[in-house]
Amino acid sequence: MAYGPKIIEHYEKPRNVGNFGTTAEVKNRKDIGVGVVGAPECGDVMQLQIKVNQSTGVIEDAKFKCFGCGSAIASSSLATEWLKGKSLDQAAEIKNTQIVEELSLPPVKIHCSVLAEDAIRAALEDYKTKNGVASSAAATAH
Amino acid sequence: MTTPALPIYLDHAATTPCDPRVVEAMLPYFTTLYGNPGSRNHSFGWDAEHGVDTAREQVAALIGADEKEVVFTSGATESNNIAIRGAALMYEKNPAGSGKPRGHIITCIIEHKAVLDPCKRLQKEGFEVTFLEPPADGIVTADMVKNAMRDDTILVSIMWANNEIGTINQIREIGKLCHERGVVFHTDGTQWVGKMPTNVEADNIDLMSFSGHKIYGPKGVGGLFVRRRKPRIRLTSIVDGGGQERGFRSGTLNVTGIVGLGKACEIAKAQMADDAARLGVLRKHLEDSVTAQLDHCQINGHREKRLPHLTNISFGFVEGESLMMAVKEIACSSGSACTSASLEPSYVLKSIGVGDELAHSSLRLSLGRQTTREQVDYTVNAVVKAVRKLRELSPLYDMHNEGIDLSKVQWAHH
Numbered sequence: 001m002a003y004g005p006k007i008i009e010h011y012e013k014p015r016n017v018g019n020f021g022t023t024a025e026v027k028n029r030k031d032i033g034v035g036v037v038g039a040p041e042c043g044d045v046m047q048l049q050i051k052v053n054q055s056t057g058v059i060e061d062a063k064f065k066c067f068g069c070g071s072a073i074a075s076s077s078l079a080t081e082w083l084k085g086k087s088l089d090q091a092a093e094i095k096n097t098q099i100v101e102e103l104s105l106p107p108v109k110i111h112c113s114v115l116a117e118d119a120i121r122a123a124l125e126d127y128k129t130k131n132g133v134a135s136s137a138a139a140t141a142h
Numbered sequence: 143m144t145t146p147a148l149p150i151y152l153d154h155a156a157t158t159p160c161d162p163r164v165v166e167a168m169l170p171y172f173t174t175l176y177g178n179p180g181s182r183n184h185s186f187g188w189d190a191e192h193g194v195d196t197a198r199e200q201v202a203a204l205i206g207a208d209e210k211e212v213v214f215t216s217g218a219t220e221s222n223n224i225a226i227r228g229a230a231l232m233y234e235k236n237p238a239g240s241g242k243p244r245g246h247i248i249t250c251i252i253e254h255k256a257v258l259d260p261c262k263r264l265q266k267e268g269f270e271v272t273f274l275e276p277p278a279d280g281i282v283t284a285d286m287v288k289n290a291m292r293d294d295t296i297l298v299s300i301m302w303a304n305n306e307i308g309t310i311n312q313i314r315e316i317g318k319l320c321h322e323r324g325v326v327f328h329t330d331g332t333q334w335v336g337k338m339p340t341n342v343e344a345d346n347i348d349l350m351s352f353s354g355h356k357i358y359g360p361k362g363v364g365g366l367f368v369r370r371r372k373p374r375i376r377l378t379s380i381v382d383g384g385g386q387e388r389g390f391r392s393g394t395l396n397v398t399g400i401v402g403l404g405k406a407c408e409i410a411k412a413q414m415a416d417d418a419a420r421l422g423v424l425r426k427h428l429e430d431s432v433t434a435q436l437d438h439c440q441i442n443g444h445r446e447k448r449l450p451h452l453t454n455i456s457f458g459f460v461e462g463e464s465l466m467m468a469v470k471e472i473a474c475s476s477g478s479a480c481t482s483a484s485l486e487p488s489y490v491l492k493s494i495g496v497g498d499e500l501a502h503s504s505l506r507l508s509l510g511r512q513t514t515r516e517q518v519d520y521t522v523n524a525v526v527k528a529v530r531k532l533r534e535l536s537p538l539y540d541m542h543n544e545g546i547d548l549s550k551v552q553w554a555h556h
Binding site: 008012014017019022023024034037038039040042043044045046047050057065066067068069070073105118122 | 290498535
């Protein structure tokens with residue numbers, strides 16, 4: 001697959017790789033929202049974690065890990081960059097089409113951007129559920 | 143360690159470079175000896191025919207056939223179609239439209255698409271097809287074929303060696319069985335012929351497809367062995383026209399390609415034993431070095447009964463396409479869905495029970511005549527480094543290390 005320069009750049013130097021603790025640890029942290037989407041047999045699993053400043057409601061930090069193709073890695077890396085500094089509502093407005101546009105994803109890789117949007121929504125939902133916040137934007141099921 | 147010239151080509155099961163001696167043999171036939179071998183009444187035609195005759199002898203010598211049994215085609219895909227469709231239509235038990243099954247064909251689920259798709263088309267047209275499912279080692283045995291045989295079985299088509307995992311099927315035994323039962327036996331020898339010793343007599347073969355570009359010859363040319371005696375195999379032609387190649391394959395002969403294929407066969411006959419021995423050592427070195435440095439690797443297919451120059455390795459917790467991107471200076475193939483148009487992982491790996499996630503994580507590395515030890519060492523280092531980097535990125539590797547059983551996780555399928 002011939003990829004555009006932005007995908008290659010994110011793939012080679014992925015931003016914000018990591019997590020805020022093990023699966024068990026982050027489960028009990030109220031300031032962390034976790035989204036894990038995809039499945040190994042589909043060839044894509046994205047894990048996105050957001051760290052929210054609980055007084056301001058702003059996403060202070062975001063980390064990702066990804067099992068997937070170059071486009072999936074680039075999409076999740078980009079998502080972490082965009083999430084930082086956003087409020088929860090602003091974060092919920094990130095659309096997969098913006099990721100497609102920014103990275104110039106080829107048509108067969110659009111599902112990678114959808115997965116990234118799903119991961120964002122799943123992480124936001126997880127944070128809201130942990131903190132008893134009413135969901136402002138219902139997660140769209142794909 | 144000296145760095146070899148990059149990129150490194152380790153995809154010889156996809157295609158091989160044309161040997162310069164092959165190119166040299168072909169060149170006069172483009173510009174000087176350009177006649178049509180079908181022109182029987184002038185020297186241009188005779189010269190071209192002479193080139194084709196020589197090539198036919200060279201091919202026949204490689205496979206232990208009579209030169210009259212060699213049919214030139216555009217490649218192994220066309221050979222497979224001519225053989226399978228041609229034999230099914232010739233040997234059908236009941237004609238189309240009779241409402242009765244037209245005949246039974248046995249093949250295998252991990253064949254190349256160029257065998258599977260003609261069989262599926264015949265299935266739609268009233269033939270019945272059994273697709274054998276080999277066990278985890280990937281080997282199709284004579285017993286498997288025997289158990290699938292019926293009274294109305296007319297054709298068995300089993301590849302000699304698999305293109306993705308290199309496993310070698312029990313061809314000689316399957317051929318013997320077919321001859322005992324009076325069933326036509328076709329083998330797709332694309333990955334085998336020119337690499338490993340082939341004798342259509344001793345190996346009991348009726349029809350065999352092979353290709354030029356897999357054996358350091360040109361692309362766009364291949365051949366089909368069609369047995370002429372004990373038994374004489376007849377085929378219904380699927381391309382009609384000028385009746386070239388004894389009517390099996392009409393169309394002006396690709397003289398340049400055929401001359402190249404002939405030369406490639408001559409070179410293969412002289413060199414293949416040495417190549418196989420050398421590449422077997424290199425392949426073992428590659429596998430041993432990778433598995434010594436990385437845990438959770440799996441070599442797919444039978445460990446011994448496989449081609450010496452090919453390895454297919456799954457690396458747990460990393461995805462194949464991103465792995466190929468990480469080793470972009472090494473040309474190879476992956477079973478990953480993301481490298482295919484269909485977005486499905488390798489049907490070959492899935493069929494032999496390699497889990498979907500490991501099928502996505504596989505690399506096929508195939509060595510060739512020009513592959514050096516330095517190239518293999520460079521590849522080992524690059525692959526090990528890439529897998530480690532991608533495991534740093536992999537949530538699955540974290541979960542595994544945290545003791546989470548990935549097979550028990552409820553994944554959000556999409």
